[in-house]
Amino acid sequence: MATQQLASWATSLKYSSLPETATTAASRSFYNWLGCALGGSRHKTTTRAFQALRPFFGPATSTVLGHESKAKADASHAALINGIASHVHDYDDTHLETIIHPTGPVASALLAQAEALDRDVGGEEFILALIVGIEAECKVGLAVWPKHYDIGWHITSTTGSIGAAVAVGKLMDLTSEQMAHAIGIAATQVTGLREMFGSDTKSFHVGRSAQNGLMAAVLASNGYTSSLQALEAKRGWANVVSVSNDLDAQIASLGKVWETEKNSFKPFPCGIVVHPIIDGCIQLHRELKAKDLSTARLKSAHARVHPLVLELTGKKTPKDGLQAKFSVYHGGAVGLVLGKAGPAEYEDRVVTSEEIITVRDKITATADETLGADEAEIVLEFEGGAELKKHVSHAVGSLEVPMTDTQLQEKFVDQVALVLGGNGAKQASSVVESLKGVASIRDLVARILGSP
Template sequence: MDKHQASDVELTRYVAEFVVNTRANDLPADVIELGKKSILDGLGLALSGSVSKTGDLVRRHLDELNLGAGAATLIGGGRKVAPRFAAFANGVGIHADDYDDTQLAVAKDRVYGLLTHPTAPALPAALAVAELVNAPGRELMLAYQLGVEVECKIAEAIAPRHYQTGFHATGTCGTFAGAVAGAKLLALDVATTRRALSMAGSQSAGLRENFGTMTKPFHAGRASESGVVAAQFASYGWTAAPRILEAPRGFFSAAGGGYDPAAIFGKLGAPWTLFDPGVSIKPHPSGSLTHPGMTEMLRLIQANGIHAKDVRHVRVGTNSNMPNALIHHRPKDELQAKFSMEFCIAILLLEGRAGLNEFTDAAVEREDVKAMIEKVDFVIDDVAEAAGYHLMTTLIDIDLADGRRISGRADFGKGSPAMPMSYDEVARKFHENAEFAGMDRNTASEIVELVSGLEKLDSMEPLTRRLIRIA
């Protein structure tokens, strides 16, 4: 089979059989623990996202729908709604601050940003349907893991054109995650799961032109919601084509111009993506491509006692694909700042940190921030280009007023498998996000403990009743 060309492999059947036949006992212990970190991270982000501007607007929309109560928790929203709308709202919340986990690429032709934010579409769908069917914790974790696995392997397999010409993989590939999670919890058989996948493929959408706007997290929420809708309609008997992934007019061909069968066929759970190559959990609420540079800049600041007033010029060099996503060189608001290498470097120099409180409209509008941004040049670097697009190689040169030049390089950032966060570090991030949302520390600590023993829960109720309100 030729790479990036459609084949006659019954790929959709293979994916459906993997989903149907995998049991909770099949998950390796290390994969389970990695999943708990991303689940805890996702729940904290849904909380902080619930108090964002997008959270307010999503709740306004749900109010105007006037649909009444449902089975699934609106995290931080004080109510329950229909599963599809809980998946949408919580997916938007997780991705609202661009603070959620990110898949890593393997092949050198994979643009790092081509791949997907795995938890934002997968977890809300899994949680919503788990509440609908009163599933125990171990089944929630399995559905989540399966959604992440399928989503990430699809993202790894599709031809690079998919991302390069404008598709946002979290919105496109993420729709399959929601469908898989929903199908597993609804106990659909192979034929019905294939139909759910097919409906997901027809709903997959998201364009990168919307990076730096509220529509980027909309992609994640819509992917999760569309996956739930696909699984539920398939369960009703709704018909759909059986070969949506591999068909000549199917997802891989239409959205990417082809795919690499070797990147997905026979690879589901072998190894599990969360284990190898792993995912990155973000220490900063900005686009993942900024993180190696931010990690290295923070290290250089701390190691050399650098003060903003002494900085004359900063050069940040990356490969040519990274500016293709980090498109806002002079950001006008907090959303654009998340996709501005210049802002991320400037705020670290000025504040020594870059968290939710630094990514605000007020910070973007500060005169000292604007002045520091003018000192930062974000350029394409030959060394970074030669390292390959699967890396996020970032080279930094800081010129100081006393004539010194301080330089550094990073291929990955803090939170990546190369520099992983422990469960305790993720718990600290969770506490910060929960506090940002107004949750008391005791409740937040209870959630951290519940997620650490998620497989012991007989239902989601002990967890969701703590997540439904933030004050």
Template sequence: MATVLQSIAAQVMSRKTFSGIAVARARDAITDTVGCMIAGAADATPQAVVGAFVGDIRTDGASLLVTGGRASPPLAALINATAAHCLDFDDNFHPARAHASAVLVPALLAVATADASISGPQLVAAYLAGLEAQALIGFGVNPSHYNRGWHGTSTVGCIGAAAGVAHLLGLAADRVAQAMVLAASMAAGPKGQFGTAAKPFHAGMAARNAVEAAFLSRAGLTGRPDILERPQGFLDLFGGDDAVGWSGSYSDGAHVIETRGLVTKLHPCCASTHRAVDAALDLQNEHGFSLDEVVRIETKVGRSAYDNLAYPDPVDEMQARFSMQYCLAVALLQGRLSPSDFTPDAVSGSPARQYMAKITMHAYSAEEERGVERLPHQVSVTLQDGRMLHSERLHARGSIACPLAEEEKRSKFTDCLRWAGIEGEETHSVLAALGDVPSVREALEGMVR
């Protein structure tokens, strides 16, 4: 009987064609993630990783670095994925409770930019394979795994991304399974690191581990193929009290990117703030109030979101991304959030600070959440004139239930490049066409030149 990872490998490798919507969403995710990589390249976190391994970075290395130069594929994946995630502007993937693309895209590009024979269609197919693997693993352990305190980006994301890299390397299904087996031994990352530079480093180490696991599988290294479900395996150790495990069918036939999709972030901060921010902006747009007219704002969020947002009075930009009070106050003061709101000077000197004490946050109880995959985040606003306004959102803007318009996605990409001091028109054109090119390496090298 096939193990869970063998079944997942068989499923993702059985897909030879993809729908137009699956391909389009994959291409959008790749473009969006590279934009986030470029925006984050000069940030202190990936620059610290560069500094740690500067001796291994050369002009003639195998894989392109978003920070400049070239390095081995594992090191390129580490640096580029850290850059992709450091501004917390990269997409979310609910089935894995992970920043799926921030791990997957840099890992795949680390391999693709080292091998001129890898084409755009191969990159897209490998992305879809890795994303599906993340979902199928996540379905067995989430939300219990995530609520227990594990960062799905660096656990589920690492294992699933290994399948995507193995797919890109052209490995057979049994070696794809073994890549995930080996990645399961590398999966780690506590959510207690949220609000620090270690959190984006989680994405980096997951991407590096995915590449190394696939390379090791290609070289013949093996582990137990039942490592997810066996005693002292991933489910046993990482699942949490309410994890359901894996049984029955792994798919209804459609690809998960069609049915569940990704959430393309509109705000450069923790996704746990997004539904409340969107709901509050909905109320402001409808009723036209200012923060000076507000007596108090009460928010109610899921337990995991409450735990993630641990900084009611943030002292730096990393903490500010995980502060409901800061993100909500800035959004209502300005009508939006942007990368410029998350710098040390912006956080310490923001006029929004005078309003943060008006904002409180509460969590659903364990009983309210039991048996429910997802509950709406709620916002209640009390105004000085006595009005009490209420709104809630089950899905954030950027989800497939509430997708961004094409101009909004393009505007986000342009903002990312402007943040990096780059004009974006030509860069966007290259990335938008990346899924068609005969050589990913040559296309990206041309863009760099």
């Protein structure tokens, strides 16, 4: 019954039933997503996809964010390109219990389709659809976590197709039965192998899952059928993509526990498991300065980390910015040497600079199962015997130490300034902050991009 229960819950939910904590979390999620999508819009991965697929673009209904001045495409291609852009810096949000990046697949599909409809979509309707999509995605993700991820699936996109279908289906006002079919059409498109991490295809997963879900909702709205037991059947999604699941329990918690509220935002554009080390190294950078110690005299740096850190980000010698996202050693090095780890510190020229490589190669790390995923410890030894130690109990960006609205704004403006300039970015920020009250998402996008 999980598929039909999810469909029924999603189609009947009203904005007035949403707790304000959820709508605020959703607004923050969209705000963070938009900054990432604009910030990643001119990355070479995004540009490669845009140029390769431009000959296939259909009617220009939907904005391809920031790639070129006000470029448009059909909703499906806009969803793909915006989805790629939003994930390409690994700077997007994280549902920590599943390490799903929930907003990418859902918002990429939703924004594109909201622009393409022949009516205006208001802010509340948009937020409602965003929330049902994120809830669907995270609940099915929780149902198969962690076995599904262990097998080798990129859980963001494998669940993202389903979330995007539910969100777009909500926007298109599907019946409960159509919604169940949309869930099935999305579920059958299982996109995302972890083997692709470190290549252009990792962010393709996010864009493709947005397309998968969008197409599923569009097909279902025209009567296309799938299975009404797509998620729970013997050979349905959960059983095929995982060796165990608790789908019924997760679906039963819909509307009781809001996954949207558990969404967290990254202060650093790389895998979240590296964040405790970066946080610690940035703190150490400040202490080094205060003590007049230079990393040039560093003998060794040893880190103790959660086991997943080495499994996911154990790359010793990353060759470029993409690979560096999977290197706890690069993250630690830029933290220690530069005192920050923003998109600029993941550019190829920084990853290959001698100063960073020298420090990076002095860093060692061991897995420690007693540590939490947002916890780390690092010990520095210097020539002459000086030693510094830092323990991070909860990294910045964790649920315990969330990014503040001001920090989110700084992150947004930093990224968007690359495309719209400093003033444009600040203007865009204030426009997006008004999301809840806007009458038309189409107008919102035009105002963000600086239309009259």
